[in-house]
Each structure stands twice: as C-alpha cells, then as structure tokens.
Amino acid sequence: MTTAVNPSKPDSRTGADLYLHMYRRMLMIRLFEEQVNDLYTRALMPGLAHLYIGEEAVAVGVCEALRTDDYITSTHRGHGHCLAKGASVDLMFAELLGKEVGYCKGKGGSMHIADPATGNLGANAIVGGSTGIATGAAFSAQRLGTGQVAVCFFGEGALGQGVLYEVMNMAALWKLPVVYVCENNMYNEYTHFSETTAGDILARGPAFGVPSEAVDGQDVRAVYDVAKKLVERARAGDGPSLLLVNTYRYHGHHVGDVSREYYRSKQEEQQWKTERDPIRIMGDWLVSQGLADRAALDKLHGEVKAEIDHGVQFALAAPYPSPDKVDQDVYA
Amino acid sequence: MSMLEAATAVRELTLAQAIREALAEEMRRDPRVFILGEDIAEAGHPFKVLSGLVEEFGAKRVLDTPISEAGFTGIAVGAAMTGMRPVIDIMFGDFIGLTMDQMVNQAAKIHYMSGGKWKAPLVMRTTLGATRRSAAQHSQSLHAWFCHIPGLKVVMPSTPYDAKGLLKSAIRDENPVVFFEDKMMYRLKGPVPDEEYTIPLGVADIKREGSDVTIIATSSMVQVALGAATLLEESGISAEVVDPRTLWPLDEKTLIESAKKTSRVIVVDEGYGRYGVTAELASVIQEGAFFDLEAPVKRMGAMHVPIPFSPPLEDVTVPTEQTVADAARALCGAS
Numbered sequence: 111m112t113t114a115v116n117p118s119k120p121d122s123r124t125g126a127d128l129y130l131h132m133y134r135r136m137l138m139i140r141l142f143e144e145q146v147n148d149l150y151t152r153a154l155m156p157g158l159a160h161l162y163i164g165e166e167a168v169a170v171g172v173c174e175a176l177r178t179d180d181y182i183t184s185t186h187r188g189h190g191h192c193l194a195k196g197a198s199v200d201l202m203f204a205e206l207l208g209k210e211v212g213y214c215k216g217k218g219g220s221m222h223i224a225d226p227a228t229g230n231l232g233a234n235a236i237v238g239g240s241t242g243i244a245t246g247a248a249f250s251a252q253r254l255g256t257g258q259v260a261v262c263f264f265g266e267g268a269l270g271q272g273v274l275y276e277v278m279n280m281a282a283l284w285k286l287p288v289v290y291v292c293e294n295n296m297y298n299e300y301t302h303f304s305e306t307t308a309g310d311i312l313a314r315g316p317a318f319g320v321p322s323e324a325v326d327g328q329d330v331r332a333v334y335d336v337a338k339k340l341v342e343r344a345r346a347g348d349g350p351s352l353l354l355v356n357t358y359r360y361h362g363h364h365v366g367d368v369s370r371e372y373y374r375s376k377q378e379e380q381q382w383k384t385e386r387d388p389i390r391i392m393g394d395w396l397v398s399q400g401l402a403d404r405a406a407l408d409k410l411h412g413e414v415k416a417e418i419d420h421g422v423q424f425a426l427a428a429p430y431p432s433p434d435k436v437d438q439d440v441y442a
Numbered sequence: 443m444s445m446l447e448a449a450t451a452v453r454e455l456t457l458a459q460a461i462r463e464a465l466a467e468e469m470r471r472d473p474r475v476f477i478l479g480e481d482i483a484e485a486g487h488p489f490k491v492l493s494g495l496v497e498e499f500g501a502k503r504v505l506d507t508p509i510s511e512a513g514f515t516g517i518a519v520g521a522a523m524t525g526m527r528p529v530i531d532i533m534f535g536d537f538i539g540l541t542m543d544q545m546v547n548q549a550a551k552i553h554y555m556s557g558g559k560w561k562a563p564l565v566m567r568t569t570l571g572a573t574r575r576s577a578a579q580h581s582q583s584l585h586a587w588f589c590h591i592p593g594l595k596v597v598m599p600s601t602p603y604d605a606k607g608l609l610k611s612a613i614r615d616e617n618p619v620v621f622f623e624d625k626m627m628y629r630l631k632g633p634v635p636d637e638e639y640t641i642p643l644g645v646a647d648i649k650r651e652g653s654d655v656t657i658i659a660t661s662s663m664v665q666v667a668l669g670a671a672t673l674l675e676e677s678g679i680s681a682e683v684v685d686p687r688t689l690w691p692l693d694e695k696t697l698i699e700s701a702k703k704t705s706r707v708i709v710v711d712e713g714y715g716r717y718g719v720t721a722e723l724a725s726v727i728q729e730g731a732f733f734d735l736e737a738p739v740k741r742m743g744a745m746h747v748p749i750p751f752s753p754p755l756e757d758v759t760v761p762t763e764q765t766v767a768d769a770a771r772a773l774c775g776a777s
Contacts (some may be wrong), residue, residue, distance in 0.1 A: 181524065215557030224556035232556055233525060236547050242516010243548060249517055250524035253476070253502070260520075273543075276513025283508075439558035440592050442616035 123174075132174055132330050133392050133402075133409055139190045140389055141418045142199060146189065146206065146220075149227040150365040150411040154426070159220045162190035162344055164360035164428065167388035168293050169194035171333025172261055172353075175341045175391055181229045181247040181260040183240035186221045187359075188233030191263050199417055201426035210431040217431075229258075238271030239266060241290070245277040248288035248350070257343045267298035269314070278350065282318045282417045287344035289337070290315075290352045293327065295359040300373045315352035317388045327357030328388045331395070358382040452633035460602035460634050461567075461623065464609035465492070465529065469499050469564060472527060472770035475613060476503040478514045479531025479625045488533065489628050490571075498638055515566070519549045519618075522564040527613060532568035535622065536582050541566070543571065549618040550593030565612045569625040570712060571662045572749045572760050581749035581756075583662075583712040586719050588620045589689045595619040595643055596689040602632040607641030614656035615643065624662035624712075644691030648700065652682035655706040655770045658697055658723055659683060663710040669763035677767075679774055689719060697723065699729035705736040706773045710761050715743035737773050742766060 123131055143163045149155040162169070165187075173182065173194035184191040192202060197213070203213030206220050213223050224232035231247055234240035244262030249259035253328055269292065281288050298306050315322030321343075325336045333355060340351040360383060362370055370379075396402040402410075455463065455522050461597040469475045477495065479487070481668040483506045486493030496504040507514040511532060518528035532538055538545070549562045570583035588594045597612055597619060599605035605623065649664055652672050659667035664685045671681035684700045686693055701707045718742035727739050745759040 183520075214555060214556065215558070217557050218555040222555040224552070224559055224561050232552060232560065234548075234602035236543060239543060239547060242513060242518075242544055243520035243523065245513075246517040246520020246522070246526075246528075247524045249521045250526045253521075254525055273512045273516060276508070277509055277516060280510065280513055280517060284505075347500065439554045441595075442553050442558070442561035442563070 121196065128174070129331070129392070129396060129401055132170050132334065133195055133389070133396060134176070134414060135170045136330060136389050136392065137411060137414050138199065138417070139166045139169065139193050141414055142193060142202070143189060145422055147361070147365055147419050149206070149422070155206055157219060158364045158366060159189070159206065161361040162187055162366045164382065164388070165293060165295055165327065165357045166190055167330035167359050167392070168291070168327045168355045169263070171330045172263075172291055172337040174334050175337040176229070176259065176261060178400040179229050180258050180341070181231050181244065181251070183231045183244040183260070183262050184223070184233035185240070185263055185265055186233065186235045187265065188221065188223060188263075192223045192225065192230055195230050197223065197225055197230065199421035199423045203421045204428050206287055207425045207428070208430060209425055209428040210435075211428050215431055215435065215439070238268035238274050240264070241268070241271070241274045241277050245281050245286060245288050248281065248286035249284070251287055252284070257345055258287070259341050261341070262288060263291050264290070264292060265298075266292055266294040266296070266303045266307065266311070268292075269311060270298070275314070275318070278315070278318050278320055278352070281350040284321050285347065285349035287347070288350045289340045289344055290350065292352065292354045294354060295357050297359060297363070297373070299363045300367070311354055317433050318414065320350050320352050322352040322354065324354040324356065326354035328386045328391055330388055330392050358386065452635055454631045455602045455634040456628060457602045457605050457630050457632075458489065458622070458628040460606040461491055461609055462493070463634070464606040465495060466498065468610055468613045468703045469495070469503060474525065474527040475529065476505065476526065477529045477531060478507055478518055479506050480507055480509055482506060482531050484486040487531065489590070489625060491628060493508060494532070500507050512544055515541040515544040516548065518564045519544055519552070519562050522549075522562040522593060522610045522618070523552065523560050527563060529565045529613060532566060534570045534580050535570045535584050536579050538568060538584055538587065545588065545594065545618065546591050550591045553617070554593060561616050562618050563616045565609070565619045565621055567623065570622045571624040571626045572712065572744065573756060575751065575753060575756065578748035578752040583744060585620070585689065586713045586717070589719060589722070593618065595691065597621045597643060598687065598689055599623065599663040600649070600659075600661050600685050600687070601637055602630065602634050604641060604647065606634055607639050608643065608687060610640045610711035611643050612642070619643070620649070622661060627662060627665070641687070643688045643695055646684055646686045646693035646696035648682065648696070649685050650681070650683040651687065652680040652704065653709065654704055654774055656682045656684055656704045657708045657710060657766065657770065659685060659710045660689065660712070660719065662712045663761060666761060666763055666766055667710055670766035673763060673767040674770055677771060677776060679770060679776060680706045681770060686723070692726070694726050694730060697726060701727045702734040705734055707735070708740045708742060708766065708773060710742045710766055710771055712760055713743055714746055715741050716746055718743055740769050740773055742769060
C-alpha cells in the first residue's frame with residue numbers, strides 16, 4: 111500500500127538512512143523484475159513486459175530527490191519508476207496479472223501503471239507519448255502555485271520524437287518546473303542508439319536554453335545528487351532541465367527478446383553485469399563506508415525477497431475483474 | 443406576447459460572439475479555465491473569435507503558443523489531469539492530424555487505462571467546413587475521426603444559441619471534448635438570451651417540425667437543411683429538420699422517433715460520406731426504424747475528393763439547399 115506522507119513536506123532522509131533506503135529500493139526493483147521474468151517464463155503472466163533490470167539506479171536516484179506529491183510520467187519500461195516513486199509491490203503484481211485489485215483494475219497492465227497517490231501520472235506505451243503530459247503537469251504546478259515538480263522519464267529512443275522538442279521549447283519559454291530524464295540504455299528496441307541519434311544528445315537541451323547534464327546511471331548516489339540539484343532548481347522557479355543518464359538494459363527489449371546476438375554481444379552484456387552493476391556498486395560502497403556489513407545486506411535481501419514473494423502470492427490469488435466491468439471507466 | 447415580440451425581445455449574437463461569451467463566462471466562473479493556441483491573445487485568432495479575451499483575463503490565461511499543435515495539446519492533457527481546465531484552439535480542423543496521438547492515445551484513454559483514477563477534462567475547439575476557397579489543407583470536415591474513439595465526446599453546434607450553451611457544458615465536462623465550429627458560420631446571427639444557460643451534451647434538437655421527410659443535419663448542414671425545407675414547402679413537402687448537436691454522446695432516440703414519424707430520412711453532414719458520420723447515423727435509423735421506413739435512408743456529404751481550390755470545382759463537393767431539396771423530392775416520389 112502507498113505510504114501516507116505529508117505531501118507538502120520534502121523527504122527528509124539523509125545520510126545512512128538515505129543510502130540504505132536507495133539500496134533497498136534498487137533491490138526491490140531487481141527482485142520484482144526477476145519475478146516478472148519468471149512469471150512470464152512460466153506462462154503465468156498475460157502479454158509481455160519490458161524489464162528495467164540494470165537501470166535501477168536511474169529511477170531510484172531521481173525519485174529519491176522528489177516529494178511524494180511531485181509528478182512523474184513513465185514509459186513502457188516503467189516498473190522501476192513506479193516502484194521508486196512508492197508503488198506497492200502487491201498492487202503492481204496484481205495489475206501485471208490483470209487482476210481487479212491492481213492499480214488500474216486490470217485495464218492497464220504492465221505498460222500503464224498509474225497512481226495518483228504517489229504522483230504517478232501513468233506509464234505510457236507510446237515512445238515520447240508522455241512528454242506533453244509531464245510538461246502539462248508542470249504547467250498546473252506553476253499556475254496553481256503548489257511547488258510541485260514533474261519528472262518526465264523517457265528512453266533515448268524518444269529522442270527521435272518531435273513532440274519532445276515542442277514541449278521542451280514551451281517549458282523553456284514558460285519556465286515550467288519539469289526535469290526531462292533521458293535514460294540512455296543504448297538500445298532503441300533492437301537498434302544501437304548511435305545508428306538513430308545524430309550529433310551530441312547533450313547539445314539538444316541548450317539549443318532551447320535548457321541546462322543539460324550527464325551522469326553515470328549505474329551510480330545511484332551520483333544520480334541522486336544531480337537530480338536533487340535539478341529538481342530544486344525547477345522548484346525554485348528557474349525552469350526546466352535535461353538530465354542524460356547513461357545506463358544499460360541487461361535483458362532484451364521485452365521478456366521474449368532472448369536471442370540478442372544480432373544486435374549486441376554476450377560479452378558486452380556480461381561486462382556491464384560484472385563491472386557496472388548498480389546494486390553491487392552501491393552495496394560495495396555501503397560496506398566500504400562502514401554503513402552496512404555483508405550480513406546486514408543479506409538480511410535486507412531476505413526481507414525484500416519476502417515482500418516480493420508475498421506480492422506474487424497476493425496477485426496470483428486475487429480474482430480477475432468480471433467481464434461486465436469492461437465498459438466502465440470509458441468516460442469520467 | 444406574440445412570436446414576433448418574443449423574437450425581438452431576445453438579443454442577437456453572431457456565432458463567434460456566442461463562443462467568446464461562453465469562454466468569458468466560464469473563465470470568470472472557474473479560475474482553472476485557460477486557453478492555449480496559436481495567435482489567440484492580442485491577435486484574437488485569425489477569425490477574431492477570441493478578440494478581447496486576453497485584455498480581460500491576461501496572458502497567463504490566454505496563452506499564445508508556438509506553432510506546435512501536438513506539443514500544446516499534450517500539455518493540455520497533462521494540465522487537465524492535474525487540476526486545470528484547458529481549452530485548446532486548433533486554428534483549422536485540418537491540423538488535427540498533428541494532435542492525434544495526444545487526443546487518441548493520451549487524452550481519450552487515460553481514464554480507462556488508469557482504471558478510472560485519472561481524467562482529462564479538456565476542450566479542443568477547432569473548425570470544419572469548405573467553400574472558403576482555402577483548398578485541400580484548410581477546408582476539411584474531419585470530425586468523424588474523433589467520433590470513432592471511445593473516451594472522446596464530439597460537439598457540432600449549428601446556431602449561436604447552441605454554440606454558447608454546448609461550449610459551456612463542454613468546459614464543465616469531466617472528459618476530453620472536441621468542439622467543431624463551422625468557419626463559414628462565425629458571422630451567422632441568432633438569438634442568445636442574456637441570462638445564463640447551458641445545453642446538455644447528448645440531446646438532439648428539432649430545428650423545424652415536419653411530417654413527410656426527416657432531414658438529419660449537423661453543424662454547417664443545418665442551415666442548408668433549413669433552406670432546403672423552405673424550398674420543399676413550396677413543393678408541398680413538409681420536412682422535419684433534426685440536429686443531433688453532439689455526435690457522441692448521440693441522442694439516438696430523437697432521431698429514431700422522427701424517422702418513425704415521417705418514414706423517410708436524409709442524413710446530411712459535411713464530412714466525407716465513406717465510413718463517415720452519415721453512415722453511422724443511417725445505420726442508427728435502419729436499426730431503430732426499419733419497419734417504419736418507406737424508402738432507404740439517403741446519405742449526403744462531401745464528395746470523396748480532396749477539397750479543390752477553384753470555385754466551380756469546390757462548390758460541387760458539398761451538399762447545397764438545392765441538392766438536398768432535390769434528394770428529398772426524389773425520396774418522396776415527387777421528382
């Protein structure tokens with residue numbers, strides 16, 4: 111269930127609390143996604159899913175810099191964003207399995223998780239499709255004087271969509287409190303981004319007068335630090351920014367994309383997993399700083415695993431919506 | 443009071459003035475309402491429909507946008523979801539192609555996809571109608587595109603009175619509503635009372651009562667149908683003119699009742715006939731009144747060609763009073 115938090119109060123986690131919390135959230139996303147892959151493989155989940163494994167530090171580092179009432183928009187690869195913003199594992203699994211108690215009553219599924227209680231305006235299955243929505247939410251925040259910020263998560267594939275630049279232009283003109291977070295996992299579906307993306311990505315923001323920064327997306331502390339700066343900048347009324355987060359998608363474009371040699375090597379995948387894994391990097395750092403020992407991290411792993419297992423059991427046992435619900439919620 | 447006195451007691455407004463008044467009243471009533479579009483502030487829109495609004499409400503509520511229809515439509519969706527009431531202005535109906543992903547995949551679906559948790563209460567105002575000598579990219583009537591999509595509502599006013607009351611309802615509606623205005627009717631005058639009123643979406647209006655033939659007409663074609671009815675009266679044929687006013691929700695009951703009463707039906711709409719609004723309305727009539735019909739339902743719409751520039755070419759692409767009257771006579775066996 112979503113945590114009740116005073117929405118006007120910025121999250122106050124600091125120091126060891128903050129770092130352990132971020133580690134836990136990344137682990138939760140990792141284990142959640144592994145479970146999703148397992149459900150798919152065992153034919154227990156309808157449809158497909160686009161796994162976020164490898165990119166956990168991006169969602170967690172950015173969302174940790176947000177208030178509960180700040181807005182996010184997410185993508186087809188959105189489970190990580192939703193969980194990082196505070197979604198419940200139980201209701202996420204229930205939605206993925208098409209159950210009535212799921213976040214969207216089973217009407218949205220993996221690619222459309224939405225949750226007003228955590229400021230989640232919805233995951234979007236049109237690449238670049240939520241850039242307008244995020245910018246519009248920032249417009250509301252500015253007009254209503256709520257102090258909220260909107261974060262628009264999108265993959266580097268969305269750099270090919272014109273609407274992104276239309277709304278970035280307006281966000282700059284009107285100084286809207288929005289942070290555009292480009293997750294460059296290096297692959298537009300099955301095509302390396304260098305084949306689709308001309309010039310320097312980071313030069314695209316400054317063309318509109320939008321300050322832009324790049325960060326190592328495998329280092330959650332680095333992501334958090336730069337996100338916090340850009341979010342606070344937006345909240346202070348200084349306008350939009352673009353954050354380019356360089357990361358890597360361990361799995362295929364979706365769970366069924368298992369033979370990937372035609373577009374990338376196993377060696378490349380292995381190198382990222384062994385040398386650049388965001389959870390291992392953060393775990394090692396926590397231990398090296400004396401903020402946790404291996405036993406504590408193992409214990410945390412067990413707790414998160416138990417939460418995931420509970421969520422799956424909850425979702426598997428939950429009933430499907432009755433067919434007569436099919437024409438409800440078409441109109442408000 | 444005689445009918446003449448009643449008519450003169452009510453002031454007359456143009457369609458453009460009625461729309462402007464609806465916007466101004468709703469903006470005074472609800473501070474969340476704002477307008478986004480191209481050349482709408484100081485310019486007041488090329489058709490001058492919005493003149494004076496920026497002076498009253500300021501540039502924070504009447505915003506000139508870049509020429510970015512997809513972008514500002516998307517911003518309106520997000521703003522609508524988060525507490526505002528955007529009214530977006532798409533200068534020509536031909537430009538809706540640029541907005542389709544935002545309207546069809548975002549605005550129309552967010553309520554359903556989120557299991558009813560989010561909603562997008564926005565209004566898109568745009569135009570339809572040919573015969574302005576504006577050629578193929580500024581003359582189309584594409585409202586059928588939106589009628590096809592669950593989650594959207596489509597409004598087609600034909601008089602200043604209807605335009606004002608329907609627009610106020612559209613702005614107060616909790617759903618995305620597309621509001622089509624016939625650009626050739628902006629100077630059409632009609633009675634609009636001083637006192638406030640709204641017209642619910644989904645209620646047809648019988649614009650003229652008759653007994654021999656029903657002409658179901660939308661937007662620009664309502665005046666054409668009324669003109670045809672006058673011509674038919676001279677031939678001794680009594681035509682009933684029914685205006686659905688909104689294509690979705692659709693007041694099927696009123697259409698079917700009129701069809702049963704007259705037993706002959708013509709459907710006239712300025713969009714393309716193929717797979718269009720006339721096809722849907724004709725289907726509603728045959729499903730609802732088949733055994734009461736004396737003749738097949740006749741459909742009339744734009745010819746299936748891009749709208750041409752040259753006047754003698756353009757004029758034959760849309761129904762006229764004469765062609766509608768001729769069709770009605772044929773349907774009544776009086777040609």
